[in-house]
Amino acid sequence: xxxxxxVDYDSGNLHSAEKAxxxxxxxxxxxxxxxxxxxxxxxxxxxxxxxGDGAFPACRTALGEHGGLFEAIEESxxxxxxxxxxxxxxxxxxxSWGREYTDTPGFDWVGGEVTRITPSDSALKVPHMGWNDLVxxxxxxxxxxxxxGDHAYFVHSYAFRVANPVERLAHVDYxxxxxxxxxxxxxVGTQFHPEKSQATGLRIIxxxxxxxx
Amino acid sequence: MLKxxxxxxxxxxxxxxxxxxxFVNLIDAGDPVEAAKAxxxxxxxxxxxxxxxxxxxxRGTMFDLVxxxxxxxxxxxxxxxxxxxxEDVRALLLAGADKVSFNSAAVAxxxxxxxxxxxxxxxxxxxxxDAKTVSPGKWEIFTHGxxxxxxxxxxxxxxxxAAKGAGEIxxxxxxxxxxxxxxxxxxxxxxxxxxxxPVIASGGVGTLDHLVEGVTEGHASAVLAASIFxxxxxxxxxxxxxxxxxxxPMRLT
Numbered sequence: 001x002x003x004x005x006x007v008d009y010d011s012g013n014l015h016s017a018e019k020a021x022x023x024x025x026x027x028x029x030x031x032x033x034x035x036x037x038x039x040x041x042x043x044x045x046x047x048x049x050x051x052g053d054g055a056f057p058a059c060r061t062a063l064g065e066h067g068g069l070f071e072a073i074e075e076s077x078x079x080x081x082x083x084x085x086x087x088x089x090x091x092x093x094x095x096s097w098g099r100e101y102t103d104t105p106g107f108d109w110v111g112g113e114v115t116r117i118t119p120s121d122s123a124l125k126v127p128h129m130g131w132n133d134l135v136x137x138x139x140x141x142x143x144x145x146x147x148x149g150d151h152a153y154f155v156h157s158y159a160f161r162v163a164n165p166v167e168r169l170a171h172v173d174y175x176x177x178x179x180x181x182x183x184x185x186x187x188v189g190t191q192f193h194p195e196k197s198q199a200t201g202l203r204i205i206x207x208x209x210x211x212x213x
Numbered sequence: 214m215l216k217x218x219x220x221x222x223x224x225x226x227x228x229x230x231x232x233x234x235x236f237v238n239l240i241d242a243g244d245p246v247e248a249a250k251a252x253x254x255x256x257x258x259x260x261x262x263x264x265x266x267x268x269x270x271x272r273g274t275m276f277d278l279v280x281x282x283x284x285x286x287x288x289x290x291x292x293x294x295x296x297x298x299x300e301d302v303r304a305l306l307l308a309g310a311d312k313v314s315f316n317s318a319a320v321a322x323x324x325x326x327x328x329x330x331x332x333x334x335x336x337x338x339x340x341x342x343d344a345k346t347v348s349p350g351k352w353e354i355f356t357h358g359x360x361x362x363x364x365x366x367x368x369x370x371x372x373x374x375a376a377k378g379a380g381e382i383x384x385x386x387x388x389x390x391x392x393x394x395x396x397x398x399x400x401x402x403x404x405x406x407x408x409x410x411p412v413i414a415s416g417g418v419g420t421l422d423h424l425v426e427g428v429t430e431g432h433a434s435a436v437l438a439a440s441i442f443x444x445x446x447x448x449x450x451x452x453x454x455x456x457x458x459x460x461x462p463m464r465l466t
Binding site: 193 | 218
């Protein structure tokens with residue numbers, strides 16, 4: 001049976017992500033969902049999901065402390081080509097650099113850097129928190145059925161500036177463009193929380209579980 | 214464009230909704246999970262559970278409730294009431310809460326906000342401020358359900374917790390709470406303009422125009438209400454349509 005591992009590295013709330021992936025895995029017959037922080041589970045996973053809340057450097061450190069988790073993900077995703085989905089800070093980890101507090105290298109799968117949101121309108125609050133409408137930049141199988149104007153739930157103070165526009169699949173407007181979805185080869189990432197984004201989010205999860213890059 | 218959020222708040226005691234929720238189609242009007250599912254289906258933007266009799270003994274009931282809600286509602290859930298330590302935050306996050314709200318504990322020791330935000334991120338740390346007017350243009354924080362004055366200035370405290378890493382402020386006017394006379398707009402605006410983090414207006418909603426005013430005059434990023442929704446006076450959809458007609462960007466579903 002196919003196995004999707006939600007990587008647990010003590011960053012944030014995995015329960016709601018687990019329940020959303022379980023619900024959609026049952027619907028599209030995508031096999032088992034396992035929450036695990038063990039590199040050996042990542043190594044045997046058919047799909048990998050990296051959630052994440054909190055600060056970029058703390059998440060990067062936590063991945064490094066879990067007995068080779070960072071390396072296991074790198075091996076499985078980059079070299080074995082397994083489908084990967086990053087969520088929130090898990091998506092930001094795909095960047096070359098995180099500029100939160102200090103300069104921290106990420107997986108460097110998608111060129112660009114993660115920097116603090118600075119809305120052009122100073123009345124706009126940071127964190128960018130709430131529902132914002134997606135603008136699709138580039139079509140992608142994981143966005144099947146998702147349209148410009150659909151809403152997703154965001155909570156973040158830092159955003160991913162993607163170097164190559166082809167790899168930015170969708171953005172939202174918040175006093176300037178904020179990257180919402182990225183994708184390249186076998187990897188996708190969402191800045192928003194699909195597990196909190198009601199029907200739109202569940203559809204993206206289902207699409208990911210069916211995706212054969 | 215970011216949309217203004219409408220947040221129904223359920224007061225919970227011993228795992229049951231206090232006063233109940235008066236919707237048709239609810240199998241059990243006192244079951245918070247049933248109410249949460251109804252609000253999810255109705256297009257609420259977030260949901261808040263407030264444990265109003267939070268004691269050590271009944272924490273297990275709340276965790277169970279949060280877990281069962283997170284299994285069925287794929288929308289943001291904030292939980293407050295009796296949260297004292299970063300360990301309490303962790304336990305509620307693990308149960309399935311998305312945000313956790315501090316109240317009295319943050320007044321007693323604002324550093325608990327910093328310790329929690331450092332560990333779990335600002336995005337999940339809410340500070341609930343209950344304020345009362347003490348003189349024109351001056352508001353003081355009260356704890357213990359509005360009974361205990363603290364001598365702490367509400368605006369200063371809002372600035373403090375924002376600097377300590379709170380991601381959001383849930384501001385309740387104790388003067389207005391339960392009156393249906395509308396939010397305390399000068400208080401809401403004073404706090405919203407004093408901090409760079411989002412402020413949720415709470416306390417006093419009786420009409421849909423009150424929701425509009427909370428945003429246009431109070432500068433709130435989100436509006437919280439309880440009884441007007443629970444008792445079926447207005448639906449979430451009616452509230453959103455009314456706010457959208459007033460020119461406020463809303464997520465219409």
